[in-house]
Amino acid sequence: MNKIAVFFGGMSYEHEISIVSAIAMKKVIKKELVFVFVDQNREFFLIPNDKMKSTLFSTGGYKKEQKLEVSNGGFYKRGLFRTTKIDFDVALNLIHGGDGEDGVIASIFNFFDIPFIGPRPQACVLSFDKYITKMFAHEIGVKTVDFIKIDKNNREIKGIDFPMIIKPCRLGSSIGVSVVKEQSELEYALDAAFEFDEDVLVEPFINGVKEYNLAGSMTKEGMVFSIVEEPQKKEFLDFKKKYLDFGRSEQVNSADVEAELIESLKENFTKIYNPFFIGSIIRCDFFVVGGKVLLNEINPIPGSMANYLFEDFNSVVSNILFPKNKKIKINYDYVNKIKSAKGKL
Amino acid sequence: MNKIAVFFGGMSYEHEISIVSAIAMKKVIKKELVFVFVDQNREFFLIPNDKMKSTLFSTGGYKKEQKLEVSNGGFYKRGLFRTTKIDFDVALNLIHGGDGEDGVIASIFNFFDIPFIGPRPQACVLSFDKYITKMFAHEIGVKTVDFIKIDKNNREIKGIDFPMIIKPCRLGSSIGVSVVKEQSELEYALDAAFEFDEDVLVEPFINGVKEYNLAGSMTKEGMVFSIVEEPQKKEFLDFKKKYLDFGRSEQVNSADVEAELIESLKENFTKIYNPFFIGSIIRCDFFVVGGKVLLNEINPIPGSMANYLFEDFNSVVSNILFPKNKKIKINYDYVNKIKSAKGKL
Numbered sequence: 001m002n003k004i005a006v007f008f009g010g011m012s013y014e015h016e017i018s019i020v021s022a023i024a025m026k027k028v029i030k031k032e033l034v035f036v037f038v039d040q041n042r043e044f045f046l047i048p049n050d051k052m053k054s055t056l057f058s059t060g061g062y063k064k065e066q067k068l069e070v071s072n073g074g075f076y077k078r079g080l081f082r083t084t085k086i087d088f089d090v091a092l093n094l095i096h097g098g099d100g101e102d103g104v105i106a107s108i109f110n111f112f113d114i115p116f117i118g119p120r121p122q123a124c125v126l127s128f129d130k131y132i133t134k135m136f137a138h139e140i141g142v143k144t145v146d147f148i149k150i151d152k153n154n155r156e157i158k159g160i161d162f163p164m165i166i167k168p169c170r171l172g173s174s175i176g177v178s179v180v181k182e183q184s185e186l187e188y189a190l191d192a193a194f195e196f197d198e199d200v201l202v203e204p205f206i207n208g209v210k211e212y213n214l215a216g217s218m219t220k221e222g223m224v225f226s227i228v229e230e231p232q233k234k235e236f237l238d239f240k241k242k243y244l245d246f247g248r249s250e251q252v253n254s255a256d257v258e259a260e261l262i263e264s265l266k267e268n269f270t271k272i273y274n275p276f277f278i279g280s281i282i283r284c285d286f287f288v289v290g291g292k293v294l295l296n297e298i299n300p301i302p303g304s305m306a307n308y309l310f311e312d313f314n315s316v317v318s319n320i321l322f323p324k325n326k327k328i329k330i331n332y333d334y335v336n337k338i339k340s341a342k343g344k345l
Numbered sequence: 346m347n348k349i350a351v352f353f354g355g356m357s358y359e360h361e362i363s364i365v366s367a368i369a370m371k372k373v374i375k376k377e378l379v380f381v382f383v384d385q386n387r388e389f390f391l392i393p394n395d396k397m398k399s400t401l402f403s404t405g406g407y408k409k410e411q412k413l414e415v416s417n418g419g420f421y422k423r424g425l426f427r428t429t430k431i432d433f434d435v436a437l438n439l440i441h442g443g444d445g446e447d448g449v450i451a452s453i454f455n456f457f458d459i460p461f462i463g464p465r466p467q468a469c470v471l472s473f474d475k476y477i478t479k480m481f482a483h484e485i486g487v488k489t490v491d492f493i494k495i496d497k498n499n500r501e502i503k504g505i506d507f508p509m510i511i512k513p514c515r516l517g518s519s520i521g522v523s524v525v526k527e528q529s530e531l532e533y534a535l536d537a538a539f540e541f542d543e544d545v546l547v548e549p550f551i552n553g554v555k556e557y558n559l560a561g562s563m564t565k566e567g568m569v570f571s572i573v574e575e576p577q578k579k580e581f582l583d584f585k586k587k588y589l590d591f592g593r594s595e596q597v598n599s600a601d602v603e604a605e606l607i608e609s610l611k612e613n614f615t616k617i618y619n620p621f622f623i624g625s626i627i628r629c630d631f632f633v634v635g636g637k638v639l640l641n642e643i644n645p646i647p648g649s650m651a652n653y654l655f656e657d658f659n660s661v662v663s664n665i666l667f668p669k670n671k672k673i674k675i676n677y678d679y680v681n682k683i684k685s686a687k688g689k690l
Contacts, residue, residue, distance in 0.1 A: 015675045040675040042417060042456055058677035071414060072387060098673065099456065103466050107452030111387055111444065121448050122477070125470035132467070135484040136477075151620075198620070275496075275543070328443065330360045330385045332403035 001318060004031050004117075005075075005088035009038040009057070010099030013175050013196065017303065018096045019054050020247045024304040025094065026052060027249045030314050034088050036075065037062055038095060038105070044068040044075060046086060070112055092317075093118030093301060097171065101301050102128045110325065117320055119280040119300035126276055127298035130201050131169050140271050143294045145287060147203045152194055157186075163205040166190060168197035179205050206289055211296070212255060214265050215283040215306035216273065219319035223270060226283075226309035228262055230255035248308045264293050272298060278323045281305055281316060346663060349376050349462075350420075350433035354383040354402070355444030358520050358541065362648065363441045364399050365592045369649040370439065371397060372594050375659050379433050381420065382407055383440060383450070389413040389420060391431060415457055437662075438463030438646060442516065446646050447473045455670065462665055464625040464645035471621055472643035475546050476514050485616050488639045490632060492548045497539055502531075508550040511535060513542035524550050551634055556641070557600060559610050560628040560651035561618065564664035568615060571628075571654035573607055575600035593653045609638050617643060623668045626650055626661060 008022035009015055022035060026049065035047040039062065046066040047056070056062050068075040068086060075086045091114055099105055103124030109116040119127065126136045137144045148160060149169070157164070166189045168176040176196040178189035193200045215226035229252055269284050272295065283302035287294045299306075307313040353367035354360055367380060371394065380392040384407065391411040392401070401407050413420040413431060420431045436459055438445055448469030454461040464472065471481045482489045493505060494514070502509070511534045513521040521541040523534035538545045560571035574597055614629050617640065628647035632639045644651075652658040 011673050011675075013673060015673075016677060016679045019680070040673065042458070054680045058680040069414070069416060103448060103470070104452040104456050107449040107466065108456060111449050111453060113387070121452065121466060122470050122474065125448070125467050126477075129467065132471075132481075135480055139480040139483070328356050328358060328360075328385065330356075332361060334361045335364070335399045335403040 001089045002032060003034060003088045004029060005034040005036055005091045006094050007036045007038060007091055007105060008094045010095035011040050011042060012095060012097035012099050013171060014097030018094055019057050021094050021304045023052055024247045024249050028307045028313060029317060034086065036068065038099065070108060073113055091116035096301055115322060119277060120323060123276045123280060123300055127300045129170050130167060130297065131199060133298055137295050142268050142271055143292060145203045145294050147201050149199055149201055151199050155190055157202050160202050160204050165203045165205040166193045167201045168193045169199040169201055170197050210288040212265060212286050213283055214269050215302060215309045216269055217281040217316050218278050218321045219316060220321050221319060224316050225266055226306060227254035228257055228265060229309055248304050251308050268293050278321060346434045347377060348379060348433045349374060350379040350381055350436045351439050352381045352383060352436055352450060353439045355440035356385050356387060357440060357442035357444050358516060359442030363439055364402050366439050366649045368397055369592045369594050373652045373658060374662060379431065383444065415453060418458055436461035441646055460667060464622060465668060468621045468625060468645055472645045474515050475512060476544060478643055482640050487613050487616055488637060490548045490639050492546050494544055494546055496544050500535055502547050505547050505549050510548050510550040511538045512546045513538045514544040514546055515542050555633040557610060557631050558628055559614050560626065560647060560654045561614055562626040562661050563623050563666045564661060565666050566664060569661050570611055571651060572599035573602055573610060574654055593649050596653050613638050623666055
């Protein structure tokens with residue numbers, strides 16, 4: 001794999017941080033890169049590497065670049081006399097949030113037979129909606145923080161006391177998330193969350209909880225894990241801090257934690273990863289409460305691919321294991337059999 | 346909604362039954378129809394209504410029809426001098442199995458902003474993989490038959506006795522499914538199931554179990570349910586019988602069951618349907634064992650849309666409630682804010 005096409009943007013609340021993530025890739029990935037921007041109208045644009053600056057997008061300047069179309073086998077630029085296929089070996093899905101993490105662009109890659117690094121549609125659905133993630137975790141034997149789900153028509157919160165944390169079900173990057181300490185703050189926090197989603201999760205906010213992030217991927221040589229990071233935080237990172245965080249490219253130091261805890265984090269990570277997340281580099285964020293490891297969330301496309309957590313990010317990218325895409329050959333056996341048995345259908 | 350585009354075919358083990366389902370729609374839907382065939386190479390073809398016969402597909406004759414391309418807002422035919430948009434109000438996803446029920450074509454419709462009847466990507470993932478369906482059912486409080494999941498590397502079956510039923514995780518229409526009565530039949534049945542999927546479910550086979558099918562949809566006037574059908578079966582329907590079954594268009598009689606059971610089936614159906622399946626007409630197949638209702642499977646695109654179960658199928662189609670597709674407006678607030686704060690990113 002020599003040439004990687006980085007897909008970024010999308011109709012997503014995390015559109016802008018996807019741009020920051022993509023720019024970070026220029027520094028991080030030691031391979032030939034092609035950049036494909038998905039604008040908010042879901043049109044594809046080929047962005048020359050030397051124009052990869054955030055202002056090209058915020059000013060609308062990208063619209064002057066080459067438009068691409070997707071069709072069988074790849075992305076194409078259509079000229080007056082000929083259609084040219086954009087040359088790359090594999091796509092890298094760096095669209096955070098909607099279009100990227102909800103399985104939409106993955107389905108497009110699958111349908112048009114374009115190899116890609118990133119979560120497959122099933123993996124997206126299991127991680128994009130925090131409520132489905134909880135279901136999934138319970139079923140595979142991974143613990144989570146308690147929660148209840150509420151919706152616009154039923155905003156009553158039963159069984160969870162203050163302080164609590166309010167989260168839209170289907171958003172990442174802390175968008176619409178609030179910590180609520182008392183009744184007087186609740187209405188506003190709920191309105192803020194329902195601004196972004198019909199469904200909202202409510203969890204107890206655990207003061208002084210230890211948080212650990214672990215990234216990893218299945219490679220041709222087996223599972224590769226990153227170091228364990230204890231993210232710095234105040235109450236929790238707000239969107240602006242996370243935004244800047246998405247451009248990270250300097251390696252961080254491993255958290256000072258016992259080998260036993262690291263093993264337990266890796267074990268939980270592996271349960272989550274296999275087999276649904278094969279083909280992607282993900283980051284799992286865990287809490288540790290009373291010695292127990294609890295899954296907080298799965299980031300199937302972490303900011304700047306969590307490159308800063310890996311000792312050798314480029315070797316992970318180069319050796320990633322792709323899931324098999326089964327080709328189905330259709331022979332029309334049944335139509336033929338039934339036709340010969342009973343005349344034309 | 347006056348003109349419906351029926352999408353059928355796909356790279357799917359159920360490609361052929363999708364053709365049969367689509368042909369049935371000609372008789373059933375009292376609206377103007379457009380037919381779009383997805384061939385096994387995932388190319389789109391516009392099929393004239395009078396050519397909708399199964400032999401057009403089995404002979405490859407469809408390749409002479411107009412090829413379509415998908416792009417923003419719809420499907421297009423590209424001529425030498427102009428590109429014309431295919432006119433329809435809403436698409437109907439009739440691709441059974443892969444490409445249709447796994448969320449792929451739904452993602453393409455969503456991405457390119459094409460309104461459609463059919464399960465959304467999330468709903469597909471919850472119903473396509475029978476293992477995920479069990480997880481989902483448990484979480485929402487719907488009972489299922491016991492099961493274990495095995496895979497190619499771990500074929501050991503613990504805790505389930507003969508007779509048992511072996512099913513590939515991600516296929517419908519009884520493909521690869523076997524009832525195994527004794528040890529000597531097991532290897533062959535497992536090989537048959539693993540032929541189609543890496544993951545296989547094993548369930549106890551309950552002799553003489555009562556089976557009931559119920560279809561329904563959320564319309565603008567609330568939930569509409571079909572009659573309850575007790576499907577005729579020998580041990581279970583094999584593929585050929587199901588194949589013919591997919592072309593059904595005659596209304597069936599309601600099963601002779603107590604009002605209380607019907608209520609319980611509807612209650613379970615509603616728990617499953619809301620909110621993930623909004624926008625689709627689905628059929629749930631239930632077992633009743635010792636008075637308890639157990640979910641057997643969710644068919645998010647039932648054969649011939651389960652039209653024969655509804656008293657007034659056309660009014661369901663006309664009044665179906667579509668989920669909101671939230672448009673996200675991107676203003677580049679963060680890029681602008683950060684740029685003005687700290688110079689160019």
